[in-house]
Amino acid sequence: MVASKTATPRHRDDREVFAGTGEPVGRPRRRDDRKVAWLFLAPVLVGFALFYAYPTVLGVYYSLTDYGMLAAPNLVGAENYRDLVDDDKFWNALEVTGYYVVLNIVSQTVLALALATLMHRLTQSVAIRAMLLVPWLVPNVTVGLLWMWMLDANIGFVNHVLRAVGLGTTGFLTSPTWAMPTVAGINTWAYTGYTALLLYAGMLQIPRYLYESASLDGAGEWRMFTRITLPLLRPVLALVLVVSLIGSFQIFDTIAVTTKGGPVGATRVIYFYIYEQAFTNFRMGYASAIAVVLALLLGVLTAVQMRLLRASRSDLA
Amino acid sequence: MRSTRRRVGALLLGLALTVPLAACGSGGDGAGGATTLDYWLWDDRQLPAYQECADAFHAANPDITVKISQTAWAQYWQNLTTQLASGDAPDVWTNQSTYYPQFASQNQLLDVEPLVQRDRVDLSAYQPGLSEVWVKDGKRYGLPKDWDTMALVVNTGLLGKQGVDPAQLENLTWNPADGGTFEQVVAKATVDTSGRNGLDPAFDKNNVAVYGFLPEWADGANGQNGWAVFAAANGFTYLDKNPWGTRYKYDDPKLAETISWFKRLIDKGYAPRLDKQSSVANSELLIAGKGAMSIAGSWTILTFTDEKVKQEFAFKPVPAGPSGRRSSINGLSDAIWAGSEHPEQAWKWVKFLGSADCQDRVAQRAVVFPAITSASQKVDAAHQAQGRDVHAFTEAAKKDTFLLPVTEHGTELNPIVQDAIQSVVLGDAQAADALKEANNKVNALFK
Known part of the structure; x- marks a missing residue:
């Protein structure tokens, strides 16, 4: 909102400059503008073409081939896609990824909302904000290793405490029941602070007077949260949800470090399966087909999510 | 003025782009026919022994230098395949029996059988059963280097x-x-x-x-x-x-x-x-x-x-x-990349790796049992001397x-x-x- 207010007069200034060069007022030299725009966009566009567009096209092409890295790819039509339908490891991967996404997004969003609200209503402390970011700053591999050691069934600190209070040993990362919730827990720990900061920044956009008048009218904190904070936070929340949905589907490093897809495929998520097919079995074509399906799936999910949350419209206007 | 600056800019950009590319080119040949062979292995415990072999090999063949790269097992095969796909693989690498069939069937390995015949390599010196693992359809894809039980x-x-x-x-x-x-x-x-x-x-x-x-x-x-x-x-x-x-x-x-x-x-x-x-x-x-x-x-x-x-x-x-x-x-073997620019030198190195000369050096350190029976006995002796x-x-x-x-x-x-x-x-x-x-x-x- 603020940005659009300042943009208008600036544009008017541009026209005055053009007017000074003898151009008719009100007919800016649009073509020149575009040339300059292209020039400034060029570096980004080159990067985009080289590192996004080209690999995407190539990936779709590979998905129609038997490419195995060592020999030239041969076109095999839709064979990889047909194989996918019968591949129970693929379906299992989708299923466990879905399970992870639900666990992770729910826990992360609820916790982050709670943290952001507490910060918004109680404190402006920079120290607390900084502390929240610390887990997010630790590299994922380190996070995975730290938790793997702490949660180890035999020599881990957490199980030591559990045994001491008589709860027995839990194989957090080695039991098929616990492995996925544990991985989700680890990533929730790592990302909640970051998500909370995004939401907190969104909450700062909400005018203070709304809370003041609400509290004058006798509204409690919960009512203010459900009637003011949540509705006005919707665009930010939508962004956060889309980003964390895509991010959750991309879960890989924590699993590569802690469980390697085990036990019995309980954490063999879609990215790990793509990795196995591509870099352990060298079935690049097949791995590309899975990646294409995943990309389509994410596209659909994102569109649905944006629509549901009416992301682009803010109730603040 | 502006165009000069642009030209300088373009030149610098060009340099920035081409220099790393040039550096990527395969391990360079020095002047005067000297050759550098790239050799890969995964076991850090074995690295010192093979470095000693490489030094001895260089002393005997001053025109050939062996550059050893060690990568941990977890990344080794992935790195190797990526290098093979990009056409810039090591000349010689340590191979393992689960992984080598896919390299053999994709024509990435040099058939050394004709060279074994030509140079009359004595395959009976190896622990029985080890050398046959590396043969498929009459083609031989490496010489044994060690074994484990x-x-x-x-x-x-x-x-x-x-x-x-x-x-x-x-x-x-x-x-x-x-x-x-x-x-x-x-x-x-x-x-x-x-x-x-x-x-x-x-x-x-x-x-x-x-x-x-x-x-x-x-x-x-x-x-x-x-x-x-x-x-x-x-x-x-x-x-x-x-x-x-x-x-x-x-x-x-x-x-x-x-x-x-x-x-x-x-x-x-x-x-x-x-x-x-x-x-x-x-x-x-x-x-x-x-x-x-x-x-x-x-x-x-x-x-x-x-x-x-x-x-x-x-x-x-x-x-x-x-x-x-x-x-x-x-067992493991040493294999030669089919795309190596120096197959003759690579073969010389592989032959040395599989010889008593190198395997005795490996034996002294008692890290693995070398494929050559006589060297293997030396490992046993080395362990006994240490009370193991x-x-x-x-x-x-x-x-x-x-x-x-x-x-x-x-x-x-x-x-x-x-x-x-x-x-x-x-x-x-x-x-x-x-x-x-x-x-x-x-x-x-x-x-």
Whole structure:
């Protein structure tokens, strides 16, 4: 909102400059503008073409081939896609990824909302904000290793405490029941602070007077949260949800470090399966087909999510 | 002015782009016909020995320099394949039997058979059975460099406390019905948190301090570090033909019996449950005193005998089953990349790696058993001089060994078979059913 207010007069200034060069007022030299725009966009566009567009096209092409890295790819039509339908490891991967996404997004969003609200209503402390970011700053591999050691069934600190209070040993990362919730827990720990900061920044956009008048009218904190904070936070929340949905589907490093897809495929998520097919079995074509399906799936999910949350419209206007 | 600046800018940009590209080009030939060979291996413990070989080789052939790159096992094959795909692979690399078939079938390996014939390389100098692994359809894809066998690694201190005499462990028997004398020892070596061992009627299997045996379940399709020696002792063979079989036999009841016995061992509390198992390697748990016995490969000898290790370990022969005492034997080779620009020099290096000259140097450090029989005996001597008893490994190599499977689709089998076996020991499936299903999936890969 603020940005659009300042943009208008600036544009008017541009026209005055053009007017000074003898151009008719009100007919800016649009073509020149575009040339300059292209020039400034060029570096980004080159990067985009080289590192996004080209690999995407190539990936779709590979998905129609038997490419195995060592020999030239041969076109095999839709064979990889047909194989996918019968591949129970693929379906299992989708299923466990879905399970992870639900666990992770729910826990992360609820916790982050709670943290952001507490910060918004109680404190402006920079120290607390900084502390929240610390887990997010630790590299994922380190996070995975730290938790793997702490949660180890035999020599881990957490199980030591559990045994001491008589709860027995839990194989957090080695039991098929616990492995996925544990991985989700680890990533929730790592990302909640970051998500909370995004939401907190969104909450700062909400005018203070709304809370003041609400509290004058006798509204409690919960009512203010459900009637003011949540509705006005919707665009930010939508962004956060889309980003964390895509991010959750991309879960890989924590699993590569802690469980390697085990036990019995309980954490063999879609990215790990793509990795196995591509870099352990060298079935690049097949791995590309899975990646294409995943990309389509994410596209659909994102569109649905944006629509549901009416992301682009803010109730603040 | 502006155009000059632009030109300078373009020039700098051009330089910035081309310099790294030039640096990427294959390991350069120096002036005057000098050659640099790239050589890859994964074991950091072996690096010093092979560096010594490379130096000796350079001294004898001053125009050839060998540049060794060591990458950890976890990234080794991925890096190698990426390099092969980009057409810039090492001239020579250390190969392994599960991984090499896919390189051979994709024409990435140089057939050295004509060179072996030409230079009359004496293949009989190698440990029997090792050199044939690297032959497919009359083509030879490398010379053997070392071998490994398996043994029982035992914590003699912990066993001694339970009154087990180490001498008893030389001739352990095992069968899938009652586990034989081996299971008796495992039971005795298992101790609960109150200090009662597994034979005590009051033994508390839910609060175990030391497990008698630590099995390995993340062991792919060959079970080298866990179930394979037991399955083989029970009469199981992986394949219709090894190397280069095309029909696996994971549905063999002999294997199902073996895995079911392991499940019972776990149920009795003598081995950790998979769902409550540590993520830490068995060797680390043994060293931490959390287990009394496990299966170990000869490449881990120095891990257990290291001065920093506080526990006392000994290596004993694997238990003998209904089909005898069986250890796997597995070898590595040195292979030449088919795309190498210096095949003749690479062959010279491979020949040197496989010669007594280099293998004796490797032997002195006693890290692995070299493929040449005479060098291997020197390793034995080197271990004895240090007071390390490694007879379990050397005796195992002498008879009744079995080869790990060498076939196409080697890496694709791993998750299929591993998942099936894990689901059995977790109690989620019956051994016969799960293994039959896995076997069907495995054999479908060969259709």
